[in-house]
Amino acid sequence: MHINQNYLNLKDSYLFSVIAKKVKEYTATHPDKNIIRLGIGDVTLPLVPVVVSAMQQAVTEMGAAETFRGYGEEQGYAFLRQAVCGYYGKKGVALRDDEVFINDGAKSDLGNILDIFSPDNTVLIPDPVYPVYVDTNIMAGRKIIYMNGNAANDFLPLPDKNIRADLIYLCSPNNPTGAVYSREQLKAWVDYALENDAVILFDSAYEIFVRDKTKPSSLYQIDGAKECAIEFCSLSKTAGFTGTRCGYTVVPHELKRDGAELNKLWLRRQTTKFNGVPYIVQRGAEAVFSDAGLAQINGNIDYYLQNARIMADTLTKLGIWFTGGENSPYIWLKTPNGMPSWDFFDFLLEKANVVGTPGTGFGVNGEGFFRLTAFGNRENVLEAMRRLQSVGIAT
Numbered sequence: 001m002h003i004n005q006n007y008l009n010l011k012d013s014y015l016f017s018v019i020a021k022k023v024k025e026y027t028a029t030h031p032d033k034n035i036i037r038l039g040i041g042d043v044t045l046p047l048v049p050v051v052v053s054a055m056q057q058a059v060t061e062m063g064a065a066e067t068f069r070g071y072g073e074e075q076g077y078a079f080l081r082q083a084v085c086g087y088y089g090k091k092g093v094a095l096r097d098d099e100v101f102i103n104d105g106a107k108s109d110l111g112n113i114l115d116i117f118s119p120d121n122t123v124l125i126p127d128p129v130y131p132v133y134v135d136t137n138i139m140a141g142r143k144i145i146y147m148n149g150n151a152a153n154d155f156l157p158l159p160d161k162n163i164r165a166d167l168i169y170l171c172s173p174n175n176p177t178g179a180v181y182s183r184e185q186l187k188a189w190v191d192y193a194l195e196n197d198a199v200i201l202f203d204s205a206y207e208i209f210v211r212d213k214t215k216p217s218s219l220y221q222i223d224g225a226k227e228c229a230i231e232f233c234s235l236s237k238t239a240g241f242t243g244t245r246c247g248y249t250v251v252p253h254e255l256k257r258d259g260a261e262l263n264k265l266w267l268r269r270q271t272t273k274f275n276g277v278p279y280i281v282q283r284g285a286e287a288v289f290s291d292a293g294l295a296q297i298n299g300n301i302d303y304y305l306q307n308a309r310i311m312a313d314t315l316t317k318l319g320i321w322f323t324g325g326e327n328s329p330y331i332w333l334k335t336p337n338g339m340p341s342w343d344f345f346d347f348l349l350e351k352a353n354v355v356g357t358p359g360t361g362f363g364v365n366g367e368g369f370f371r372l373t374a375f376g377n378r379e380n381v382l383e384a385m386r387r388l389q390s391v392g393i394a395t
């Protein structure tokens with residue numbers, strides 16, 4: 001018996017536990033201080049009313065013999081897959097409902113999708129990055145090449161013709177940097193993938209935050225993307241489903257490699273290893289895509305975006321360089337005077353009683369940067385920004 005040795009190559013993730021420990025220690029010695037948390041990437045607004053009533057209705061159905069349902073289709077009920085197609089239709093993207101796979105959130109499929117690819121593939125991953133892309137590939141023993149995000153490229157790395165990769169991770173709007181690729185930039189990635197026979201794994205978990213209509217909110221808005229990309233999305237941030245759990249993965253029929261349709265492989269993988277998302281949750285998710293649902297969730301997104309705008313305006317006033325803050329719930333700022341990320345964390349905690357996330361938690365290129373999130377409540381955001389202006393962090 002041997003374990004998967006690749007697991008021993010994983011770096012321990014101390015980021016959020018160290019943050020929690022530091023905050024706990026500070027609070028213990030300063031019990032009178034009001035700490036404002038702008039660090040965690042979790043929503044705070046509750047589910048919207050149409051979602052709640054759709055789920056209540058589904059609970060009633062499950063409690064009556066005539067409407068009770070047992071196992072559903074592993075890839076999700078047709079009513080929800082069609083609702084997702086309708087949503088894509090509004091973006092000008094035509095999908096068939098058998099190209100949409102319902103899941104319990106994007107994280108699972110971002111990891112699980114690797115089942116259908118050879119462990120020999122070389123993977124291209126931006127740094128800084130959402131850590132799941134890196135760890136899932138280390139677990140599978142794949143070779144990883146990092147592409148540098150930095151202030152010079154506004155944390156939007158572009159293809160390098162000298163680098164050959166099979167799988168490419170892109171996330172736009174990005175976590176942690178809040179940066180959003182333009183149409184031209186995404187076209188460059190699609191062209192690169194097509195030339196190299198590579199597959200792009202496009203994470204659009206924050207697509208709902210894209211309000212600038214000139215920026216794509218789906219990679220399939222770029223010609224050729226259906227031949228080279230799988231797209232992952234989630235209702236976690238879109239509709240406050242971080243605790244409810246529902247997302248979707250799109251695998252177009254046009255996407256073929258080694259003579260096989262990836263859609264067929266993924267269907268086979270899901271029907272073998274997954275038994276679907278609860279009916280009640282899928283009814284709630286369906287309601288998100290109704291006209292009333294979209295109106296209600298966009299009200300919540302407006303609220304978070306307004307928080308982001310308040311933060312962005314403050315940083316601009318202070319002369320601090322940042323990405324994100326529009327079309328994204330994240331703000332990625334350059335620490336003042338080149339302070340290391342953790343020193344800035346300590347400084348903000350002690351001087352302003354504000355908690356953020358040190359950029360180093362997202363990769364080596366995160367050193368000297370810091371992430372703030374717009375998911376807090378308005379009063380806290382306003383108070384945090386007042387404090388930032390009074391502690392002398394201007395560059």
Ligand code: PLP
Pocket residue numbers: 041104105106107108130171174175203205233234235236242246247
């Ligand atoms: N992708 C990105 C970039 C994220 O930031 C997150 C969560 O924070 C996810 C995917 C996973 O979200 P979920 O599994 O809740 O859908």
